[in-house]
Amino acid sequence: MIKRILKVTFLLMIAASLGSGMSGCKSKKKLAREQAAAEYGRKVETAKHDLLSIINDEGNMSLQEKESKLQRVKDMNLNEPEILALIRQAEEVIDAEKEEMRRKWEEENKKKTEATSLSLADYFALVAGASSVENANMKINEALKLFATPETPVLIIISKEGDIVDYDRPTTAKKYFEYLKDQKKNLNEIDNIEYDNNGKIKLLELNKKDY
Incomplete structure (x- = not known):
């Protein structure tokens, strides 16, 4: 028991x-x-x-x-609906800010190009119309400060059909100003300017005025 x-x-x-x-x-x-x-x-x-x-x-x-x-x-x-919706909104905000930054950059670059174009156009006219060789050389030296180097490429458009562009023989910034000094004629207009990271001209494209 x-x-x-x-x-x-x-x-x-x-x-x-x-x-x-x-x-x-x-x-x-x-x-x-x-x-x-x-x-x-x-x-x-x-x-x-x-x-x-x-x-x-x-x-x-x-x-x-x-x-x-x-x-x-x-x-x-x-995987929460509210969070996923907020993610989409945040992405839209960031995309809009990027677009605004891009737009401002383009506007600033356009203004910069226009300002430089005016300066170059002035220098082209001043060098071509200089009263003396000394005066022309002085203006050339001033103008070359706008370029990355005196050897910056200068391309002159002689014909354009759609996306096909034909250029004259390539030259340089210094040689082009020397040409203006010798010919005493400014026969080309500024078509396009490209800059380096320091804001200096690294490529200049010109159009013949009678083109």
């Missing part, structure tokens, strides 16, 4: 131990799920905050900072 009681007691203890272990295991899994959910929620809030800071920025953040923030959010791989 005593043996039977001991056996039953032992079995009950084992059952209780197993039940406690299973309960503890379930609690750990539940805790892990809760922690994962909390971490995911924090990621969503961080992503939302970063995206809204891009969308609502009023000039306090550089384009590079915006692109970096956007990429960090994308790297989170959050």
Whole structure:
């Protein structure tokens, strides 16, 4: 009888131990799920905050900072409709800013080209119409400061049909000014100017005035 009681007691203890272990295991899994959910929620809030800071920025953040923030959010791989919609809005903001920067750059470059064109046109006329060789040489030296080097290529267009362009024999900035000095005639107009990173002319294309 005593043996039977001991056996039953032992079995009950084992059952209780197993039940406690299973309960503890379930609690750990539940805790892990809760922690994962909390971490995911924090990621969503961080992503939302970063995206809204891009969308609502009023000039306090550089384009590079915006692109970096956007990429960090994308790297989170959050498949939340709200986050995906905000990502699209942030991309639109960044694309619009890039387009505005490109437009401003083109406007500035156009103004720069026009200003330089006027200066070159003036120098062409001054050299061709110089009253003396000394005066012509002085104007040539001034004009050459606009170029990357005195050997900067100068191309003269002699014919153009669609995208096909024929040029006269290539010359250089210095040689072209010497030509103007000798001929005392300015027969070409500025067609295109290309600049180097220092704002100096690295290529000049001219059109014959009677072309």
